[in-house]
Amino acid sequence: SCALCGWTYDWFCCLMILLGIISNGMASLVIGSASLELQGVKSAPMALPGDRMLMDSDDVILLLGKEEDIATTIMRGRFTLRYEPWDEYAAIGLCSLLLVTQLLAQLLLIPQGTFFGQIMFLSSLAALWVYNLYLSSIDNKHIQEELLLEALNLNEQHMRTYSLGMRTTATVFACLMLQPPGVYEELEWKKLGFEPEGIICKFIPNDTPVWTTWREKVLGVMRDQKVCSQDTCYDLLQMSDQEKDMFKPNDQKLLENLLEDACTTYELAVNEKLWLKCG
Secondary structure, eight states, X not given: OHHHHHHTTOHHHXXXXXXXXXXXXXXXXXXXXXXXXXXXXXXXXXXXXXOEEEEETTEEEEEOSOHHHIIIIIITOEEEEEOOSSOHHHHHHHHHXXXXXXXXXXXXXXXXXXXXXXXXXXXXXXXXXXXXXXXXXXXHHHHHHHHHHHHTTOOGGGOOOOOOOSHHHHHHHHHHHHSOTTOOOHHHHHHTTOOHHHHHHHHOOOOSHHHHHHHXXXXXXXXXXXXXXXXXXXXXXXXXXXXXXXXXHHHHHHHHHHHHHHHHHHHHHHHHHHHHHHO
């Protein structure tokens, strides 16, 4: 467009298109030269384990690892742009001044050009709009995800995905995975910031007798230090005769299914913890 305007001796439109090329090119150069960095917050020297849980509708993400990696980087970290080698404020200010100058000059001088030159100017704007639309379509979340994995030295071997099907199984799995190893007292749990009953109520906010009984039995398995096999867990997750008399047949069937699912989930959580130790 700039060359065609110059060829037809329309210097107003030619210079304005050239000014747009220079100003937008410099702005893209300055902004594109910035490096995206992930900044974390330093954790205390005696910080507790940083195990956390993130929830998004039906998806649950368990973060197991050090406090400095999880709480300070994932939970409280932020993405920043670092401009090198020039001063970021001076460079961005200069580009802004150049773009404002371009805008004012085009408003004053483009009407002075020929009809052909104005058409060429509008075509250059259309090309710039298409290019900006392409840039905005780039998935920036994927870039942030890659940067986060790189900062934490993570790859697919450090991540596992399970489709547990029901919220009850996801609840039990989350509680068992987040339980501090070797700690079975509720007082010690609270000191470490682990509250399994709160996690269960967050997943399943039901207070009916069936769900209350199920919740207490799941917590009982977590409190029992003797639970070292699935058979022991299976014995603890059985309905007593008194509990069978409390519920109607439909409620009994529901509770039996829930307890059976909890037992299966316990085995899955134990295998997962063994995988973590080996990894």
